Amino acid sequence: EAEHAFLPALLDAAKNPRIIRDAPGYIDCSVYVTVLEVPTRLDRALGDQHPMGNPHYNVSPEGGKAAARAIADGLGRLYPEHQAVFQRNLDAYLAQLDAAAVRWEKEAAxxxxxxxxxxxxxxxxxxxxxxxxxxxxxxxxxxxxxxxxxxxxxxxxxxxxxxxxxxxxxxxxxxxxxxxxxxxxxxxxxxxxxxxxxxxxxxxxxxxxxxxxxxxxxxxxx
Incomplete structure (x- = not known):
């Protein structure tokens, strides 16, 4: 929901009922994100505000992990017969990210x-x-x-x-x-x-x- 500003119009333009909001193919990668900068008031004079908060979570390790979980969930809904495969792949990917995050934390001092x-x-x-x-x-x-x-x-x-x-x-x-x-x-x-x-x-x-x-x-x- 973080990219509310352009996403609805983009989905409408796609003319694909399988990916509209609440359809099985609609995957919101922000559902597990702890969102920052949620505005306390909305005012067009304040620029391109995001009512649900700052959408640029992909630039942090935790944001990447959250998106991966949401994608695995979405694929599992679409192809339940392969849900175990998606979960294994997710677990393996999160393990890679966790290992990298330990290194990044030290490097970032x-x-x-x-x-x-x-x-x-x-x-x-x-x-x-x-x-x-x-x-x-x-x-x-x-x-x-x-x-x-x-x-x-x-x-x-x-x-x-x-x-x-x-x-x-x-x-x-x-x-x-x-x-x-x-x-x-x-x-x-x-x-x-x-x-x-x-x-x-x-x-x-x-x-x-x-x-x-x-x-x-x-x-x-x-």
Whole structure:
């Protein structure tokens, strides 16, 4: 339900009754997610709000595990005769993720307490998973383009608060993020927000590996 803003229209456009809401083929990957940033009030002036909370849970290990469970459940509903196979595959995949998460937790120690600015608020779950502190966004709010005054205030606040990391998610323009990082004296980090976003991120574990190690290089070099 987290991607309420576009999902209903997308499902309608598909014209496939098997995947509409409440149909057997409708799999909501967020059902097991502990959702962050659930708004206390809704206001169009506040940008692209998500009434059910921040939908970018895929950038954290726990979000990935939650999605895998939901997918296995959905496949089991569709093909109950193969439910045992889906459960075995899920168990094996979760074991891989758990093993990687132990390693990631140790590797992430230098990130603890580090503040970051991102273009869009889509690294909140990443920050929570690895001990970082979201400080602000280049967008004024989600979906609202930055203004010169917003950028000037952000850069000044970053300098005052010793914020050393600016993240440009790969789907956003490079120039402004580069300028903010340079003006504020921060490092620019460029990250995909989906597996497959770069050749090095061909699957989910390599995606999280890449993002964590790229962030570590920036922090340890700052």
């Amino acid at each position: 230098p990130l603890h307490g580090q503040k970051l600015v991102s273009y869009h608020p889509d690294l909140v779950y990443f920050a929570e998973a690895f001990g970082m502190v979201p400080f602000g966004t280049i967008e004024i709010r989600a979906g609202i383009d930055p203004t010169p005054s917003h950028i000037a205030e952000l850069e000044e606040s970053m300098r005052k608060n010793n914020v050393k990391i600016v993240v440009r998610e790969l789907q956003y323009p490079a120039g402004l993020a580069e300028s903010v990082a340079q003006t504020a004296g921060a490092k620019l980090v460029e990250l995909p927000v989906m597996s497959g976003g770069l050749p090095e991120t061909k699957d989910y574990i390599s995606f999280l590996d890449y993002n964590l190690r790229t962030m570590l290089k920036a922090v340890q070099g700052s």
